[in-house]
Amino acid sequence: MPYPPPPRTPSGPRRRSLLASAAGAALLVGCSSGGGSTEEGSAGSPSVVERARARAARDSQGLIERYDAVLAAYPTLAERVGPLRAEAVRHAEAFGETVATASPTASPTASPASPSPSATVPGTERDALAGLAAAERALADRRAKTLLDVPGELARLLASVAAAGAAHAFLLTEGVS
Amino acid sequence: MSDENEEALEALQKALAAEHAAVYGYGVVGGRIREGRRAEAKAAYDAHRARRDTLVRQVKDLGGTPVAASAAYALPFPVPDSAAAVRLAAELEDRIAGVYSDLVRAAEGGRRGTAAEALREAAVRAVRWRGESVAFPGLAERAATASPTMSPTG
Numbered sequence: 464m465p466y467p468p469p470p471r472t473p474s475g476p477r478r479r480s481l482l483a484s485a486a487g488a489a490l491l492v493g494c495s496s497g498g499g500s501t502e503e504g505s506a507g508s509p510s511v512v513e514r515a516r517a518r519a520a521r522d523s524q525g526l527i528e529r530y531d532a533v534l535a536a537y538p539t540l541a542e543r544v545g546p547l548r549a550e551a552v553r554h555a556e557a558f559g560e561t562v563a564t565a566s567p568t569a570s571p572t573a574s575p576a577s578p579s580p581s582a583t584v585p586g587t588e589r590d591a592l593a594g595l596a597a598a599e600r601a602l603a604d605r606r607a608k609t610l611l612d613v614p615g616e617l618a619r620l621l622a623s624v625a626a627a628g629a630a631h632a633f634l635l636t637e638g639v640s
Numbered sequence: 641m642s643d644e645n646e647e648a649l650e651a652l653q654k655a656l657a658a659e660h661a662a663v664y665g666y667g668v669v670g671g672r673i674r675e676g677r678r679a680e681a682k683a684a685y686d687a688h689r690a691r692r693d694t695l696v697r698q699v700k701d702l703g704g705t706p707v708a709a710s711a712a713y714a715l716p717f718p719v720p721d722s723a724a725a726v727r728l729a730a731e732l733e734d735r736i737a738g739v740y741s742d743l744v745r746a747a748e749g750g751r752r753g754t755a756a757e758a759l760r761e762a763a764v765r766a767v768r769w770r771g772e773s774v775a776f777p778g779l780a781e782r783a784a785t786a787s788p789t790m791s792p793t794g
Binding site: 546547549550553554557603607610611615616618619620621622623624625626627629630631633634 | 737740741742744745746748749752753755756757759760762763764766767768772773774775776777778779782
């Protein structure tokens with residue numbers, strides 16, 4: 464489609480604000496209008512929604528445990544990795560999980576009984592970060608599929624959290640060192 | 641047209657309007673950003689053009705008339721230098737993330753999948769520009785601080 468070149472500058476009503484168009488205003492209003500619970504009651508089976516939510520919360524919880532294991536092994540990564548872990552906690556909470564808000568530098572002995580694969584931390588900081596990034600990316604990919612089969616409000620949340628996960632993966636591997 | 645398609649069409653049009661603005665905005669970014677980040681800005685510009693074209697097709701598929709770009713847009717703040725250009729780029733991506741999260745909610749199937757993908761790309765570009773992440777890209781109601789409201793000019 465033809466696209467008008469920017470330099471031709473008219474005056475008056477054709478000139479719109481870049482960030483506060485009518486659509487932008489509607490966006491802010493729209494966010495508060497659709498109550499998630501009512502939609503989930505009508506547009507999708509509650510059990511499907513509940514299962515998807517519980518699964519998403521567990522997934523975020525698993526990610527938090529990975530972060531904790533890495534932080535326990537490499538406390539010097541706290542500054543870089545701590546904020547990402549904090550966001551993962553907010554994700555788990557958004558999906559309905561009550562997360563024990565241990566500080567990022569918490570002792571690793573919290574759950575010594577579970578020999579989950581996430582408990583093994585790679586031998587170098589670099590590999591540990593790469594492992595976290597891979598986990599974030601894999602989970603974001605999985606959520607991208609899940610969101611296709613759930614009602615709109617939960618899909619929107621999943622899409623946002625998946626996007627955050629992809630952004631985390633970027634920061635863990637290519638971001639500022 | 642079903643209610644569902646109507647909702648999807650409205651969300652598609654809003655996303656398209658935002659992509660038009662982003663393409664324009666990245667034109668400004670490209671003119672001000674320092675040499676070292678110019679390729680990144682160009683890549684983002686191209687990505688938004690591609691997304692815009694996809695949305696135009698999707699609007700037509702639903703029987704709509706794609707919203708046109710404005711000839712010019714008022715910038716949210718002056719962009720005299722590279723630092724401001726980077727800030728503008730990050731703002732543009734935030735805005736884009738917002739419209740795609742709404743499109744995810746309104747659309748289903750392939751359109752929803754594409755919107756989620758676009759949201760993800762916008763979130764990653766936003767952290768590239770900004771150097772830090774936000775917990776819920778595109779969800780203004782969960783943002784720690786509301787983004788400043790820009791008033792239209794003219």
